[in-house]
Amino acid sequence: MPFPGTVTGPAARATGLTKVYGRGETRVTALDAVSVEFARGRFTAVMGPSGSGKSTLMHCMAGLDTVTSGSACIGGTELSSLSERQLTRLRREKAGFVFQGFNLLPTLTALENMTLPLRIAGREPDAAWLETVVAMVGLGGRLGHRPAELSGGQQQRVAVARALVSRPEIVFADEPTGNLDSRAGAEILGFLRESVRELGQTVVMVTHDPVAAAHADRVVFLADGRVVDDLHEPGADAVLDRMLRFEAGDGRTT
Numbered sequence: 001m002p003f004p005g006t007v008t009g010p011a012a013r014a015t016g017l018t019k020v021y022g023r024g025e026t027r028v029t030a031l032d033a034v035s036v037e038f039a040r041g042r043f044t045a046v047m048g049p050s051g052s053g054k055s056t057l058m059h060c061m062a063g064l065d066t067v068t069s070g071s072a073c074i075g076g077t078e079l080s081s082l083s084e085r086q087l088t089r090l091r092r093e094k095a096g097f098v099f100q101g102f103n104l105l106p107t108l109t110a111l112e113n114m115t116l117p118l119r120i121a122g123r124e125p126d127a128a129w130l131e132t133v134v135a136m137v138g139l140g141g142r143l144g145h146r147p148a149e150l151s152g153g154q155q156q157r158v159a160v161a162r163a164l165v166s167r168p169e170i171v172f173a174d175e176p177t178g179n180l181d182s183r184a185g186a187e188i189l190g191f192l193r194e195s196v197r198e199l200g201q202t203v204v205m206v207t208h209d210p211v212a213a214a215h216a217d218r219v220v221f222l223a224d225g226r227v228v229d230d231l232h233e234p235g236a237d238a239v240l241d242r243m244l245r246f247e248a249g250d251g252r253t254t
């Protein structure tokens with residue numbers, strides 16, 4: 001479905017992205033020439049065994065970590081070409097983040113938390129868009145509450161709204177359901193799904209949970225710092241089956 005202001009090309013792209021940590025005996029190749037595109041208006045999950053490079057990929061693609069070689073782009077902007085200041089601005093304006101631990105400021109209300117990134121950028125939230133996002137996450141009655149007065153699921157709803165409020169190019173979600181019970185987790189996944197389907201947003205989510213990954217349009221699997229599989233609209237069974245094959249040592253083939 002076309003959305004106003006839609007631009008062509010992927011929302012984010014990695015090309016031959018390599019990330020090496022340490023040197024000598026402690027050298028680790030966390031990402032080994034990864035090339036992957038995240039299409040606009042799609043919900044992509046990134047899965048893989050522990051240590052396969054999921055967080056590193058997300059951090060490099062979000063400009064939270066530097067790359068050793070290759071490139072990472074958001075909306076056609078090559079991140080390595082930016083100064084630290086430009087990167088900070090791009091992250092604030094073009095990316096949204098949802099973390100496992102909610103990362104809300106305890107002294108601010110739900111509404112203040114949602115609009116903080118925009119206010120730091122000196123921008124006023126778009127009132128109609130803010131209303132749409134608040135209505136979607138169902139927090140209308142709790143906008144004046146502080147995080148301590150909200151359940152974990154409600155806090156994560158605030159974080160989802162905060163990620164969406166700038167109408168970013170891409171939302172990066174790192175284990176967004178990791179600290180939630182299954183009901184609250186399913187709600188959050190539903191909101192992420194809805195933000196893609198109804199609002200045309202783009203979401204990339206790192207997860208260990210096959211049920212969570214099954215909410216995505218696409219699941220990219222990493223193993224040993226490489227993309228080893230790419231499933232389109234898999235059910236939880238297909239995701240689980242792929243994970244079990246990793247455990248059986250089938251890391252490289254489909």
Ligand SMILES: Nc1ncnc2c1ncn2[C@@H]1O[C@H](COP(=O)(O)OP(=O)(O)OP(=O)(O)O)[C@@H](O)[C@H]1O
Nearest residue numbers: 021022028030048049050051052053054055056057
């Ligand atoms: N800052 C760092 N310094 C050194 N090595 C690192 C650093 N960050 C990650 N690594 C290494 O890079 C590899 C990939 O780590 P990464 O955290 O990206 O994996 P992951 O798939 O997200 O793992 P998990 O599922 O356990 O969170 C691992 O071998 C890890 O030890």
